[in-house]
Amino acid sequence: MELTSRESWAVIHGLVLGALFLLAFAGALAGLWSFRPGLITAKGIQERVLRLKVGFGAMAVIAWGTVITGTWIVYPWYRAKLDQCAGLELPSAACSPRNFLLANVNGQTADWHHFGMEWKEHIAWASPLLATSAFLLVLYYGPRIIARPWLRTAIIVLLVGAFGAAAIAGVFGAFINKVAPIS
Amino acid sequence: MNQSPELDALNLADKPDGPGAAMMISAGFGVFVLGFLTTLNEASKGAGTWLASWQWGQGVGALAGKSTVSSLLYFASLAVLWVMWRNKDVDLKKAFYIGLGLGVLGVIGTFPTFFQAFAA
Numbered sequence: 001m002e003l004t005s006r007e008s009w010a011v012i013h014g015l016v017l018g019a020l021f022l023l024a025f026a027g028a029l030a031g032l033w034s035f036r037p038g039l040i041t042a043k044g045i046q047e048r049v050l051r052l053k054v055g056f057g058a059m060a061v062i063a064w065g066t067v068i069t070g071t072w073i074v075y076p077w078y079r080a081k082l083d084q085c086a087g088l089e090l091p092s093a094a095c096s097p098r099n100f101l102l103a104n105v106n107g108q109t110a111d112w113h114h115f116g117m118e119w120k121e122h123i124a125w126a127s128p129l130l131a132t133s134a135f136l137l138v139l140y141y142g143p144r145i146i147a148r149p150w151l152r153t154a155i156i157v158l159l160v161g162a163f164g165a166a167a168i169a170g171v172f173g174a175f176i177n178k179v180a181p182i183s
Numbered sequence: 184m185n186q187s188p189e190l191d192a193l194n195l196a197d198k199p200d201g202p203g204a205a206m207m208i209s210a211g212f213g214v215f216v217l218g219f220l221t222t223l224n225e226a227s228k229g230a231g232t233w234l235a236s237w238q239w240g241q242g243v244g245a246l247a248g249k250s251t252v253s254s255l256l257y258f259a260s261l262a263v264l265w266v267m268w269r270n271k272d273v274d275l276k277k278a279f280y281i282g283l284g285l286g287v288l289g290v291i292g293t294f295p296t297f298f299q300a301f302a303a
Binding site for chain 2: 037040041042045046067071072075076079080114115118119121122123125126128129130132133134136137140141143144146147150151154157158161
C-alpha cells in the first residue's frame with residue numbers, strides 16, 4: 001500500500017486541502033447563521049467571534065493552498081505533452097491524463113477535459129478570493145455583525161460562493177481523477 | 184438603534200463601512216478579472232501567449248497568467264479601495280450588489296460553453 005509522489009500531491013491537493021475546505025464550510029455557515037440577537041450572551045459573542053475569525057481565516061488559507069498546489073504542482077502533470085495514448089485504458093508515462101481524455105481511446109472521454117477540467121481549473125480560483133473577503137469582513141466587523149443581519153447575509157453569500165466554486169472544482173476533480181488518474 | 188442589546192455590554196465603537204465595501208467589491212472584481220481573462224485567452228492568441236508567460240517554465244500554461252493576474256488585481260483593488268475609503272461610510276448594500284454583479288459576470292466568463300464560443 002503506497003502512493004507515488006504524484007499521487008501523494010494529488011491527495012494533498014484534493015483529499016486533504018480540498019476536502020478540509022468543503023467540510024469546514026458547514027461549521028462556518030452554522031456559526032454565522034446562528035450569530036443573531038437573542039441567541040447568544042455577551043460572553044458568548046466574544047467566544048463565537050474568536051471561533052469565526054479563526055475558522056474563516058483557516059478556510060481562506062486552505063483555499064489558497066488548494067488552488068496553488070492544484071495549479072502549480074498537479075496541473076502540469078495533467079497537461080504534460082505526452083500523447084502516445086493509442087490502445088491504453090489509463091494514462092501512462094507516455095500519455096498524460098489530458099491527452100488520454102482527448103484521445104477518446106477508452107470511451108467518449110474528451111468532454112471530461114473540454115467541459116469538466118476547463119471549468120474546474122478556472123472556477124476554483126474564485127474560491128480563495130471570495131473566502132478571503134469573507135474572512136476580512138468577519139475580522140473587520142467582528143461582534144458588530146450580530147447587530148447587522150444584512151451584513152451577515154452578505155458574508156454568507158460570499159461564503160456560499162466560495163463553497164460553490166470549490167464544490168464544482170472538487171466534484172469534477174474527483175470524477176476526472178477517476179477516469180484519468182495522475183500517477 | 185442597536186438591534187442587539189447583547190452588544191451594549193461590549194461597549195464597541197462604530198466602524199466606517201468603507202473597508203467593508205472594499206472587501207465586497209474587490210471579491211467581485213477579482214472573479215470578474217478571472218472570467219474576463221479566461222474568455223480573452225480564448226479569443227486572442229496574443230493574450231494567450233502573454234498569459235502563458237506567467238508560468239515561469241512550470242508547464243502551467245495560460246492558467247498561470249489568468250490565476251496570478253486576477254489574484255494580484257484582487258489584492259490591489261482591495262488595498263486601493265480600503266485606503267481610499269478607510270474613514271468613509273460607503274453604502275454597503277450598493278457595494279455588495281456591485282461586487283455580486285461583477286462576480287456573476289466573472290463566473291459566466293469561466294463557463295466553458297461561454298468562453299469556448301470566442302475561440303479564435
